[in-house]
Amino acid sequence: MFDRPDIAKALQTYVLDTAPVMALLLDAEDRVVDANDHARRVLGAGAVGRPLAEQIVDFHHTLDVPAIIRQGDTVHQLTLNTAAGRPETFGFRFFSVSVGTLALASLDFQEQVELREQVLALNRELNNLTRQLYQANAELRELNQLKNQFLGMAAHDLRKPIGLIMTYGGFVLDEAGAQLSGEHREYLQTCLRAARGMKQLIDDFLDLAVIESGQLRLNLASATAREIIAGAEPVARLVAAKKGITLLVEEVDDTRRLRVDASKLQQVLLNLVGNAVEHSVSGQRVWLTSRWEGQNLVFAVRDEGPGITPEDQSRLFTAFGRTGQRKSAGERSTGLGLAIARLVVEAHGGRIWVESRPGHGATFLFSLPTKEEEKP
Amino acid sequence: MRGLLAHDHQTCRASFLQWLEADAGLRSTYEDLVRRSLYEVGDLWERGRISVATEHLATAISESLLNLTYPRLFAQPRNGKSAVVTCVPNEYHQIGGKMVADLFELNGWRGYFLGANCPVGDVIKLVAEKRPEVVALSAATSFNLAKVVSAATEIRAAFPDVAILVGGQAFRWGGRERVERLPGVRCLTSLGELEAWITEHGKHV
Numbered sequence: 259m260f261d262r263p264d265i266a267k268a269l270q271t272y273v274l275d276t277a278p279v280m281a282l283l284l285d286a287e288d289r290v291v292d293a294n295d296h297a298r299r300v301l302g303a304g305a306v307g308r309p310l311a312e313q314i315v316d317f318h319h320t321l322d323v324p325a326i327i328r329q330g331d332t333v334h335q336l337t338l339n340t341a342a343g344r345p346e347t348f349g350f351r352f353f354s355v356s357v358g359t360l361a362l363a364s365l366d367f368q369e370q371v372e373l374r375e376q377v378l379a380l381n382r383e384l385n386n387l388t389r390q391l392y393q394a395n396a397e398l399r400e401l402n403q404l405k406n407q408f409l410g411m412a413a414h415d416l417r418k419p420i421g422l423i424m425t426y427g428g429f430v431l432d433e434a435g436a437q438l439s440g441e442h443r444e445y446l447q448t449c450l451r452a453a454r455g456m457k458q459l460i461d462d463f464l465d466l467a468v469i470e471s472g473q474l475r476l477n478l479a480s481a482t483a484r485e486i487i488a489g490a491e492p493v494a495r496l497v498a499a500k501k502g503i504t505l506l507v508e509e510v511d512d513t514r515r516l517r518v519d520a521s522k523l524q525q526v527l528l529n530l531v532g533n534a535v536e537h538s539v540s541g542q543r544v545w546l547t548s549r550w551e552g553q554n555l556v557f558a559v560r561d562e563g564p565g566i567t568p569e570d571q572s573r574l575f576t577a578f579g580r581t582g583q584r585k586s587a588g589e590r591s592t593g594l595g596l597a598i599a600r601l602v603v604e605a606h607g608g609r610i611w612v613e614s615r616p617g618h619g620a621t622f623l624f625s626l627p628t629k630e631e632e633k634p
Numbered sequence: 635m636r637g638l639l640a641h642d643h644q645t646c647r648a649s650f651l652q653w654l655e656a657d658a659g660l661r662s663t664y665e666d667l668v669r670r671s672l673y674e675v676g677d678l679w680e681r682g683r684i685s686v687a688t689e690h691l692a693t694a695i696s697e698s699l700l701n702l703t704y705p706r707l708f709a710q711p712r713n714g715k716s717a718v719v720t721c722v723p724n725e726y727h728q729i730g731g732k733m734v735a736d737l738f739e740l741n742g743w744r745g746y747f748l749g750a751n752c753p754v755g756d757v758i759k760l761v762a763e764k765r766p767e768v769v770a771l772s773a774a775t776s777f778n779l780a781k782v783v784s785a786a787t788e789i790r791a792a793f794p795d796v797a798i799l800v801g802g803q804a805f806r807w808g809g810r811e812r813v814e815r816l817p818g819v820r821c822l823t824s825l826g827e828l829e830a831w832i833t834e835h836g837k838h839v
Contacts, residue, residue: 381697382749382750385698385732386732386749389701389735392705393746
């Protein structure tokens, strides 16, 4: 029936004008000499006049295109570069005709449908995973909040008895120390040292719990770099001197002001100086400096200690991110100081980082941005 | 709507955000923008005015827009109650069910969403684990109504006390009476009805 002239004409019209079928006429050298509209849209007008073999993607040069063209009874999957700039695979069938070869090609419809279904399924899954991720984050935030509340309450309740131990222990040492034997005095001093360490840990816990629960309130006021450093310098000098370290504070000559919580930043500077001193040995130096870099005020604390490996640097600013570094005199620290420093700096919209090479000391830096209204 | 049919993700995104920011509220944005647009897209497809591919892409774009609500949605205070929401087996249209789960979240409940074509066994496992106050079953196509009935029956048998809600576009032309014959099963046909149900059963903390 399909060989009736009217039906054949209808099929020809549909294939050439409507269906997503490429029709290419090849001459004896397999050069494309004519193409229907669909083929010109898919392959571009430049397809006509070029050998078909040139338009086929054949990474390993294994295709014998002339032989394929002459196997008229098989569908060949061939990949062509399209006008859209991407390769597409078409099912080709070649027919020998009086003026050369007629190549008919189309995309695999079934494959396209399956591909669409797969993409839609993946998209659904991706959206569901996104939702689950947000939900899991919300649940983790709730748990973290509970943890902070617990930490805050526990730390708060522990502070009072530790305070009593330190106060009355101090009284005993001051008032009855002379009557104690050397050994008993040493016991008492060990107790007091341990109590001081515990108090420091509790204070850090409370700081961390307050910051992480989003309750950190910055008391912003106008200050210069000099004023910020001046607030931390006396205590920093004491800490350094106690271990025979020279603290060098670079004089900063500036009048530029920025809005910061100076006392919180002084806590950051003391944490950084304390950290530098912990990793230095007697006779070494620690530098505390500041400078402006464009609109950012940068503070730096440099030491001559053993330096930090790149692996340790990545963990430095996380809570309890203890590194493999050994303190120079076996000091104990809570492991929270740098994490607190990071949170305070970030609350100011700034960033904190370290520059170090093992064996060449370390420099801890933090920068604070100037807000628009503070610019001169 | 024009943006959806033109596959113009950016225009759809801008329009969605405009609705959310104009204080239309999440429920109204879901019901009056997303749901209405997708029903219209469905109608156009049924009348042969658009292809199934266009309908699928419109759904995919709409679903991706829901992600924009999550930072705000999941920051709501919780009331300790939870809902497990799922599409019945063989139901691949999941956006309606997801909007239901989101509405629970918006009202302080935890809304666990299992996704399209979910086996009833998986739903039962999650219900046993999470012990939610309610299980919501969604179906968009009417030939899945029988699946809703069988899923609700199985869940009821496993958990005699849990509330079961059913809904979705599948109920547009009926089926409510059939499913509500099951004990403790209620059919809700809009997000407005769902919000009223949530309010009745404990909204916020």
